[in-house]
Amino acid sequence: MSTPSEPTRGTDAARRANRGGTRRPRRSGAGRRSFTSTMKALEGVAESGMQVSVRVDDLDGGAELLVGDDITSMPIAGLGIVPLLIETAARFESGELSPLEIVEKETLDPVGASGLWRHLLAPALPLADLAVLAASAGDPLAANALLARVGLPAVRARIDDLGLTRSALMDSFRDRRGPDDAPHVAVGSAREYARLFASLVNADVVSPAVSAQVSEWLSFGNDLSLVASATGLDPFGHDDDEHGLLFVNKTGRAVGVRAEAGVLAGPRAGAAYALFVCFDDLSIAHRLRVHEAFRTLGVDLMEFVF
Numbered sequence: 001m002s003t004p005s006e007p008t009r010g011t012d013a014a015r016r017a018n019r020g021g022t023r024r025p026r027r028s029g030a031g032r033r034s035f036t037s038t039m040k041a042l043e044g045v046a047e048s049g050m051q052v053s054v055r056v057d058d059l060d061g062g063a064e065l066l067v068g069d070d071i072t073s074m075p076i077a078g079l080g081i082v083p084l085l086i087e088t089a090a091r092f093e094s095g096e097l098s099p100l101e102i103v104e105k106e107t108l109d110p111v112g113a114s115g116l117w118r119h120l121l122a123p124a125l126p127l128a129d130l131a132v133l134a135a136s137a138g139d140p141l142a143a144n145a146l147l148a149r150v151g152l153p154a155v156r157a158r159i160d161d162l163g164l165t166r167s168a169l170m171d172s173f174r175d176r177r178g179p180d181d182a183p184h185v186a187v188g189s190a191r192e193y194a195r196l197f198a199s200l201v202n203a204d205v206v207s208p209a210v211s212a213q214v215s216e217w218l219s220f221g222n223d224l225s226l227v228a229s230a231t232g233l234d235p236f237g238h239d240d241d242e243h244g245l246l247f248v249n250k251t252g253r254a255v256g257v258r259a260e261a262g263v264l265a266g267p268r269a270g271a272a273y274a275l276f277v278c279f280d281d282l283s284i285a286h287r288l289r290v291h292e293a294f295r296t297l298g299v300d301l302m303e304f305v306f
Helices: 036-047 077-094 127-137 140-150 152-161 190-201 208-219 284-305
Strands: 051-058 064-068 102-104 124-126 186-188 246-254 257-265 270-278
Touching (some): 036 064, 051 190, 051 284, 077 127, 077 140, 077 190, 077 257, 102 140, 124 127, 127 140, 190 208, 190 270, 270 284
Antiparallel strands (some): 051 064, 051 270
């Protein structure tokens, strides 16, 4: 792990895309903050044989705050649907897709691993609702429905347009992966995903409207068990925090994979981050050690933004 020089107190104005699509001025600079606790936790995880990739950037000026193997492509599970959400929002804006277009559940291959839609009685949902389910609850069936409608080639072309050369959406979600299937749903690099989330909240992805729409979907995310556990936010209603805390994130979970990227901004400053860990899920102790490293990053981020 390595950290470059600390950001200066005077930072450029950075702005967020809020639910209305407007952008608010950023706060004053963060001054000097340390990610020593995160570095120590991640070094311990890496020394135990786990693969770690991390990137934290100052949202105001883009200065590197924490870097470790951030260009390495690693499995990121459901985090990899963010480009799918971007392509979906872009097609809504252009009129190529209608947000109210209905998708029948029975037309999709079942995915029983997780998700909400498989438990709902609704036999069909509009694309806009499926995007909310995929972004907020990581619903694999909803994500597969969007992917079936948009098409994997279009998502890959969007990834190229976004300049993500070390990231890819490789396949749909499946209960089992055979020899003819891609080994992972998605791979990505921490550097690219930290920058992608910074671009989203700064309204620089495709268009301000698309950036705002995707940021809104992601702001509904209710997996606050990793980095976000330090924020004290309500997992079911944190898109308009009374203390002025902006948090937009997406997690990815699979056997031996934990990944998260997002933006955390408070009264003092903001940061874009991505942390990926691959590990042998040999015991609950291994898993909890990984989760604790994510939570340590959350604590350091909170100290940075407040």
